[in-house]
Amino acid sequence: MARKDLSRRDFVRIAGASAAGLPALSRLGGLNAVFAQEVTNIVFGGWGATAEDEGVQAAIEVFEAENPHITVEWQITPVASDYMQVLYTNLAANVAPDTSFIVSDDYESLRRDGILMDITDQIKNDPLLGQPNYFLEPQETQRCADENGRWHGIGSTWVAPHFYYNAELFDEMGIEPPGFQDDQIWEWDEFVEIAKQFTVDSNGRHPDDSGFDPDDIQRWGVDWPLWWIPIASAVHSNGGQFITDEGLIGFDSPEALEALQRLQDLIFVHHVAPRSASFADLGMSNTQMIDSGRLAMGVDGSWALSWMNPSTMTSPMGTGGLPKMVQPASLMQAHFHCILSTTQHPEAAWEWIRFLATPFYQTHFAKIGLWLPNQTAMLTEEGLKTWLTEGIHPDNYAELVTDYLPKYGFSLRQPPGMIEANANYMNAAYEALANGEPIEETFVPAVRQANEVLRAAQNM
Numbered sequence: 001m002a003r004k005d006l007s008r009r010d011f012v013r014i015a016g017a018s019a020a021g022l023p024a025l026s027r028l029g030g031l032n033a034v035f036a037q038e039v040t041n042i043v044f045g046g047w048g049a050t051a052e053d054e055g056v057q058a059a060i061e062v063f064e065a066e067n068p069h070i071t072v073e074w075q076i077t078p079v080a081s082d083y084m085q086v087l088y089t090n091l092a093a094n095v096a097p098d099t100s101f102i103v104s105d106d107y108e109s110l111r112r113d114g115i116l117m118d119i120t121d122q123i124k125n126d127p128l129l130g131q132p133n134y135f136l137e138p139q140e141t142q143r144c145a146d147e148n149g150r151w152h153g154i155g156s157t158w159v160a161p162h163f164y165y166n167a168e169l170f171d172e173m174g175i176e177p178p179g180f181q182d183d184q185i186w187e188w189d190e191f192v193e194i195a196k197q198f199t200v201d202s203n204g205r206h207p208d209d210s211g212f213d214p215d216d217i218q219r220w221g222v223d224w225p226l227w228w229i230p231i232a233s234a235v236h237s238n239g240g241q242f243i244t245d246e247g248l249i250g251f252d253s254p255e256a257l258e259a260l261q262r263l264q265d266l267i268f269v270h271h272v273a274p275r276s277a278s279f280a281d282l283g284m285s286n287t288q289m290i291d292s293g294r295l296a297m298g299v300d301g302s303w304a305l306s307w308m309n310p311s312t313m314t315s316p317m318g319t320g321g322l323p324k325m326v327q328p329a330s331l332m333q334a335h336f337h338c339i340l341s342t343t344q345h346p347e348a349a350w351e352w353i354r355f356l357a358t359p360f361y362q363t364h365f366a367k368i369g370l371w372l373p374n375q376t377a378m379l380t381e382e383g384l385k386t387w388l389t390e391g392i393h394p395d396n397y398a399e400l401v402t403d404y405l406p407k408y409g410f411s412l413r414q415p416p417g418m419i420e421a422n423a424n425y426m427n428a429a430y431e432a433l434a435n436g437e438p439i440e441e442t443f444v445p446a447v448r449q450a451n452e453v454l455r456a457a458q459n460m
Helices: 008-015 022-027 030-035 050-066 080-092 104-112 120-125 139-144 167-173 188-198 228-237 254-268 276-282 286-292 302-306 346-356 359-367 397-408 418-434 439-458
Strands: 040-047 070-077 099-102 161-166 217-223 295-301 317-320 336-339
Touching: 040 050, 040 080, 040 346, 050 070, 050 346, 050 359, 070 080, 070 346, 080 099, 099 104, 099 346, 104 336, 104 418, 161 167, 161 228, 161 286, 161 302, 167 188, 167 317, 188 217, 188 254, 188 295, 217 286, 228 254, 228 418, 254 418, 254 439, 286 295, 295 302, 336 346, 346 359, 418 439
Parallel strands: 040 070, 040 099, 217 295
Antiparallel strands: 099 336, 161 295, 161 317
C-alpha cells in the first residue's frame, strides 16, 4: 500500500521551479548576470567505498550544472571512523570542510559544541523541504531536531535491519516465510520454533531431538548479529529503550535484559544461531551462508541489499520483518548531511545540502539497494517506480518502506559522550553477550559506567 503524501508530480514540480524560471531570466538578460557571479567553492567531506564515491561525484556533476556559480570539492576517506578523526583534526587546525557527512554517534556532541550550523530557518522557508509532509515523520524530526526543535543537519537516508532468507529452503520445508505486513510478522516464540526446524546437525537431527550435536551443526536457522542496531531493535520490540527519555543508555532495564537474554539464547540454549567464530571457521559471510543453504535466515541492515540481492545470488532470496516480542520494531539510522559553523560560505553550503535532500542524490543509492528513502514523494506509487529495481529489490520490498517502517521503525538521537561510552564500556558488553557470559553481570555494570560518561558529557 503506497503512502498518500506529497505526490511525485508535486515533488518534481516544486524542485524544478527555479529551473523553469531560467528562460524568463534569459529574456531579461538575467542569465548573463548569473554567469557573471563569482564562483564559490565549497568543500564536502565524507567517507565511503566505490558506490558512495560514484554517487557523490554524480551528484556534484548535476548540482554544478544547475548552480554554475558554485563548485563542490569532494574529500573522501574510506572508513567512517577514520574520517571522523580526520574531521576533528581539521577542526582543530581551522581547515574543516564547509559541509560534511556526520555519523549519528557524533551528531549530538557536535551540535552541543556549536560545530554544526543551525539550518532550521532554511528548512522552514524552503518551498520544498519546508513542506510538512516532505520527510517521513515523526522519525526524521526525532533524529534531527534538538530539545528546542532546532535542526543542525538532515538525515542522508534511512537504513534499518530486517530478515534476509533463502526462499528455496522455505519452499522445501513448506514454511510460510516472514513478510512486512502485520499478519506476516512472527511472534518471537513462533520464530524460535521455525528456526529450530531449519537447524540440523550432520545426522539430520534438530535442536529438540535426542542426540542432537550442537558442535556439529550443518545448517543454522538464523544469524542475529550482536551489535547495537540489531540489539536495539530487539530491546525496543520487548518494550525497552536503547536511549532513554533522559538521554541515557537503557540496556539495563528488565525489558532490555530479557530481550538480551533471548538473543543470547538463540546461540547457547536453542542452538539455532551460530557463534561469530563459526563464520570465521567456515570462511564464509552470512550472504554466502544463506546462498549455499548453510543458513536459512539472516538479520542484516537494509544496506546489505546492495550485495545480498537476487542478481548476486544463485538461490532465490526473500526479505521480511523482524519477529516481535511485545511489538514489531526496527531501528532506523543513517549519517547526517551538515553545514559546519566555520564555513565562510553558508548560502552556497545550504544550496548543496539542500540538493542532497532532493530526489536525484537519494535515488542513485536507493536503486542499487544501499539506501531507503526518507522523502515521502519517493514512497508514493509513482515515486516507488523511480528507484525499485528488478533484480535488486525483492517483490515485497515496497512494503518495507510504505507499511512496515512508517509504523514500526523508530529513530533516536545518540547523546553526547556516546563514542566514549561505547569504546570504554558498551562494546565489551556486546562482546560478552556474543561469548555467552551472564547478561546481568556484564550489561548492568557496563551500562552504569557508560551512563556516568554520558552524564558528564551532558552536565547532568
